[in-house]
Amino acid sequence: MTTLDLPSNRAMPSTRGMNFFTADPNLERALGAYAEPANVERALPLLEEVGRCAGDELDELAAVADAHPPVLRTHDRLGRRVDEIVYHPAFVEMQRLGFSRFGFAAMSHRAGVLGWPGRVPHVVKFALSYVFVQSEFGLFCPISMTDSAARVLRMFGSAELQERYVPRLTSTDFGELMQSAQLLTERTGGSDVGASECVARLVDGEWRIWGEKWFCSNAGADVHLALARPEGAPAGTKGLGMFLVPKVLEGGERNRYVIRRLKEKLGSRSMPTGEYEFEGAVGYVVGAIDRGFGQMAEMINVSRLSNGMRAAALMRRALLEAVVHARGRAAFGRALFELPLVREQLFEMVLDSEAALAIVLFAAQALDRADGGSEHDELVVRIVTPLIKYANCRRARWTTGMAMNIRGGNGYIEEWVNARLLRDAHLGSIWEGAENVVALDVARAAMRNGAHEALFGELEERLGAVTTEVGRGEGAATRDALGGVRRRFEALLGASEDEREAKMAAMCDRLAAAVCSVLLTVEGDREARMGQGYGKLLVAREYRRRYLERADPLDGDSSVLRWLGELVDGKPVPASALV
Structure with a gap:
């Protein structure tokens, strides 16, 4: 049988041409928990525009650019040293999209980018970036470094350096832009x-x-x-x-x-x-x-937060690929999406994806407040940034790997996006500090600045604002678990240096789970109050059980898998699902 003779039920479903924002009902709801309502409304058409581009034009360009990497031209034809980077046209076009059409490197510095009155808030910028990166991970390194270089110059540079370089680092005119x-x-x-x-x-x-x-x-x-x-x-x-x-x-x-x-x-x-x-x-x-290293740390921290956002974007794209494939393929007489073990794997990917986005938007909100002069939020950013870099990037490796597994053999083939997602996920854990480095930076932020006290205080305050009956029940369980994490974290800070360092990675796993459990609970309470159902509270409960309390997987309740379709599609889940 030739390829052309394959029956229709052997088709290979693809995400190409989808709008990556409208395909993700969780993003709008999550953004509403961290951004001002007027900013959410203003951001929606922009998110839709970025989502349309990411699912089609950008996705196609990214595949071509990945297959045709840049080359170094060291000398010209006369033998003169030039050290010129020669890019494939697909990458140049992606640069135009990222720097000029959407102005990602400019929107934190210039008023009016994408028609926004004033500068775009960090929380909106990270939401827009999250959608864009689902198709192209690598380009956001130049975007982030250009953005953060302008930030560092504005914070520490002389008036002369600022005047000479900041306007071009933040230009949306591709011909004027400096990277x-x-x-x-x-x-x-x-x-x-x-x-x-x-x-x-x-x-x-x-x-x-x-x-x-x-x-x-x-x-x-x-x-x-x-x-x-x-x-x-x-x-x-x-x-x-x-x-x-x-x-x-x-x-x-x-x-x-x-x-x-x-x-x-x-x-x-x-x-x-x-x-x-x-x-x-x-x-x-x-x-x-x-003070060079201390000033460079500002650039590193912004880049680390960008790395955590990119890891969250990889997880979301991996989930989308897995869901589209599982719904479009059949095995043993049933759609893959209906097979219990596949549903369990997809359910865990939903937990990973929604938790990763929550902690990124939480950090972006704190960065907005810190830039507005909040010392409390500056401490929150100081500890949560390396924590995000550690936790999101680590989990992205598993999530992208599982998406490849669900797609099967095609997932391992470079014609599909899974191999690129997996490769990029491994880089995220190394850029701007490998896992060991950022885990120890979490400890330093606590020991030098008491940043953990600000973080735990913030989480307690948010749990205190939960009002729905189901939300309060989940909030009480989360508060108990959070208290246990705080006690163990503070005890580890007081341990010997060798013991503290040896256990800090495991502690960061637990701390990140505690932060995400709180955020998911608060998001879920908000959705329940707004009449959007109890799906996020279901996610919060299962995330707490699996990641924070480390319940035995064999003791889990598989009945939660019946709500997978509703969670993926953003449809209401009844309160009875949590009984």
């Missing part, structure tokens, strides 16, 4: 940034930089925020300064560095990552020269 990269990692240190060997020297009144950087994502960028140690400065992170290193100097000549090669990567193939070698490159000091 940014970040240069931290060196072979000598890896995650130990304090071991960096790049040196900065004053030469004829300007700073020059020598040394190498082992990883530069968005290689070939117009500007780079780089750490280097001024000659004579002390060892460790305290001796590092931050420098803005432009690609082209004011006179039009190339700056003094080379891109040695581009990395062959498992994931994010559409976006170039390269090795840099500085040969006396001109750099402009950003902020206090002895």
Whole structure:
């Protein structure tokens, strides 16, 4: 039998052409729990526009760009060093979509992007980004670094640097746009940034930089925020300064560095990552020269939050792919979606996806408030950002893997999106600090700043606002579990350094589950009050049992699987489902 002769029930269902926003009823409801009502209404048509693009035009471009990664052109035909990155047209078009059409790197800095009055709130920006990233993960690294570079310059840069670079870093005119990269990692240190060997020297009144950087994502960028140690400065992170290193100097000549090669990567193939070698490159000091690492931490934290959002987006796309496939395929005389074990796997993917989005929007809301001057929310952001980076990125690996498994052999074939989702999910756990690094950063935020007290206080306050009868019952169970997590977290902070470090990853698993359990309960209570049913409270209960209380899976109640279709489609679930 040839391919053309295959019967219709052997078709291969695809998500291509779907609107990724309208296909996700959970997003609008979740956004309503964290954004002002007027902002939600203003965001809806924009979300629909991004969703339409992500499910069609962007999805097609992303597949092409992944198959045709950029290449490094080191010299021109006359033998002159140029270090030019040559992109496939599909990636260039994706850049136009991300930077210009939707203005993701500009919307936190400029008024009027996408017609928004004033600057777009972080919580709305992350919701829009969440939809976009479901089709293209790699491009959001350049977008995030350009966005955060403008933020760092506005916070710490001199008036001259701000005037020269911020307007172009935040431009939606693709011809005027400057993109940014970040240069931290060196072979000598890896995650130990304090071991960096790049040196900065004053030469004829300007700073020059020598040394190498082992990883530069968005290689070939117009500007780079780089750490280097001024000659004579002390060892460790305290001796590092931050420098803005432009690609082209004011006179039009190339700056003094080379891109040695581009990395062959498992994931994010559409976006170039390269090795840099500085040969006396001109750099402009950003902020206090002895505060470089602390200032770079602001850029890292925004990038980490973006990473957590991207992991949530990968989980959502994985769930969508699995649901569409399971509903469109049959085995043993039944649709895959009706098979009990498949339903159990999809149900767990729903829990992962909705929890991941909840904690991202919660952090984005806190970032909006912190930028507005709230010291309380600044502490919440400080601890929840590495926690999101740890937990969402870790869980995305399982979720994307399960979606591949549900699709079967086609899921392993590069013509389908699953392989790319899985590859990108593994990168998310490494970018901006591997799991061990960010888990220990959670502990540091608690020990240095008492940030955990702000976080637990915030969660308790939110649980106290739950009002529905079913919500109060779930809230009481969640409050008890939250109290247990707090006691164990604080006990671990007081343990020996070796014990604390050895157990901190497991503690972060439990802490993230506690945060998400609270958020899902509060979201569920809100939906119940609004007459939207009890589906989110059902999700909250099962998430608490499975992830926070670690109930034995063999003791679980499989009757909850009957509500899978309602949860996926956003249809009401009755209160009786929780009895």
